[in-house]
Amino acid sequence: SRSLFVKNLNFRTSDENLKKHFTEKLNEGRVQSAKVKKHLKNGKNVSMGFGFIELDSVETATKVCKDLQGTILDGHALILQHCHAKSDxxxxxxxxxxxxxxxxxxxxxxxxxxxxxxxxxxxxxxxxxxxxxxxxxxxxxxxxxxxxxxxxxxxxxxxxxxxxxxxxxxxxxxxxxxxxxxxxxxARTAAQFTDEQNGYQNSTKLAKKRKHMDILDKPDVMFEKIAR
Incomplete structure (x- = not known):
């Protein structure tokens, strides 16, 4: 594939900076496009911390993935991976x-x-x-x-x-x-989800019960606090 997955982006990194970073470091080949993935949060489009770059050939993409792995952009070491790994x-x-x-x-x-x-x-x-x-x-x-x-x-x-x-x-x-x-x-995931919820509810009930027992075990302390 000519496309590379770029992880560990600084949330401030823009499409333009991402493309510029790889364009300046390429000795041969060309960056066709660079895109930082974003999502809507509190009414604003914000970075998701990763993106994609598309090169002009599979050979260029392979070379970039090898040679520019770990290069620093906006204070972050970039992690590069092929979008579609080859398989036999x-x-x-x-x-x-x-x-x-x-x-x-x-x-x-x-x-x-x-x-x-x-x-x-x-x-x-x-x-x-x-x-x-x-x-x-x-x-x-x-x-x-x-x-x-x-x-x-x-x-x-x-x-x-x-x-x-x-x-x-x-x-x-x-x-x-x-x-x-x-x-x-x-079915399996729903059951696990339910068990987790029940576990949380049971732990909350147990904590309340322990607190209640502490009050019963130490009534003088409780009354003293109320008196204050």
Whole structure:
């Protein structure tokens, strides 16, 4: 691919500065375009901390990824990765046989995020076969499911989006288990979500109960505080 994924951008870095950075450091080849990914926050378009650059050839992209890895822009060391990693025939064949490995679970999704936001985020790494954002009472539940066409595409997204934030929240990506359908994933994730909520509620109740018992165990101290 001629496109490179650029991570660890300074939130102040603009499209122009990103393009200028690579243009000035290129000995041969040309930067076709540079784009910092943004999202709407408090009515303003703000950087998501990553972006993409497109070079004039695959050879230029490969050279840039190798030679300009870790270069500093606006005080940040840039992390460069190919949008579509190359794979051999064996990997491709396994991907065709193992369809379950093409699915990802995305947790900690900000409630402001939309299906469009997620599709724009994942699509540079391969062909998104399906994307689901389960809803409840008009809002999504904080997790999503993404299915790619091949195993390698899912692996690309899993590796390259491991440190990405969306609307200020760090996305947590997980590979689906073998044989799991999207319906299985929905049920498993919903159950985990419910368990986490119950765990939080139980811990809150336990804390209140302990506080109540402390008051019963030390009534003199409590009355003394009230008297003051």
């Amino acid at each position: 025939d064996k990997v491709s064949n396994r991907a065709d046989k193992d369809k379950s490995s093409t699915k990802l679970i995305v947790r900690n999704v900000a409630f402001e995020a939309t299906e469009k936001d997620l599709r724009q985020l994942f699509s540079p790494f391969g062909q998104v076969k399906s994307l689901r954002l389960p809803m409840k009472l008009g809002n999504h539940r904080g997790f999503a499911f993404v299915e790619f066409v091949t195993k390698q595409e899912a692996q690309n997204a899993l590796q390259q989006l491991s440190s990405v934030h969306l609307y200020g929240r760090h996305l947590v990506l997980e590979r689906a288990k073998e044989g799991e359908t999207l319906e299985d994933l929905r």
